[in-house]
Amino acid sequence: MKRIFQLIKKAFNHRYIYSLQKFPPIKKDGIYILKEVGSHTCIKASTEDILQTEFIYNIDPYDLIYIMRFEEKELKEKQKFLITEKKRDASFIIQNGYSRRHIDGKELLTDHHIVKKIDPQSLVKIAYMTGLKDGRKISEQIKKSEQVGTAKGQNLKVIK
Numbered sequence: 001m002k003r004i005f006q007l008i009k010k011a012f013n014h015r016y017i018y019s020l021q022k023f024p025p026i027k028k029d030g031i032y033i034l035k036e037v038g039s040h041t042c043i044k045a046s047t048e049d050i051l052q053t054e055f056i057y058n059i060d061p062y063d064l065i066y067i068m069r070f071e072e073k074e075l076k077e078k079q080k081f082l083i084t085e086k087k088r089d090a091s092f093i094i095q096n097g098y099s100r101r102h103i104d105g106k107e108l109l110t111d112h113h114i115v116k117k118i119d120p121q122s123l124v125k126i127a128y129m130t131g132l133k134d135g136r137k138i139s140e141q142i143k144k145s146e147q148v149g150t151a152k153g154q155n156l157k158v159i160k
Contacts (some may be wrong), residue, residue, distance in 0.1 A: 018043065020063035026070060034059065047071060081118045083125065090133040092126055094118065105130020 018034040021042070026032070031044045050056055050067065078097030085093040091104040096117065105126055108115065115123065 012038075014038070016060040017058040018063075019060050020066060022066070027074075032067060034063075079117055081114065081122065083122045086129075090129045092122075092129075094122065105133075 014037045017036055019037055020026075021033040021035050030046050032046070032050070034043045034045055035041070036043070045055065047067065050059065050064075056064065081094040081096045081101070083092050084095045084100070087093070089104075091102060094101050094103055101114075103111075103114070103126070108118075108123075108126055108130075118126075
């Protein structure tokens with residue numbers, strides 16, 4: 001009997017006061033919504049408010065882990081480079097949340113650190129355009145070095 005009362009008491013006496021509301025959007029304008037357990041009161045708090053004050057001790061640890069994973073994912077998204085401009089000479093301007101850079105396909109081959117940070121679709125586009133540009137150069141060189149001869153005097157027959 002004593003054990004049943006302990007379970008009921010434990011169910012209604014929460015160790016942590018606030019839990020994260022996980023309905024979309026989880027984070028809006030840099031602010032999370034935290035609900036007080038057992039009431040309808042909600043508090044809005046930014047990541048800095050949560051981490052730099054003693055407010056962190058009142059939040060469920062599972063929710064803190066969820067917030068940190070969400071922040072880590074958001075940081076990785078900000079570090080990804082995307083193509084912002086295409087130039088005629090098959091060079092590109094790529095940009096992420098922190099910097100902007102001018103790059104072409106040959107530079108991409110030498111700088112392996114940037115390959116990890118470029119969006120895969122942008123990477124394929126840069127590689128394709130660089131290959132297309134180099135292929136056109138090779139084609140022009142072949143045309144200049146060799147004159148393609150035309151077939152003279154050959155009569156073609158229609159086979160039925």
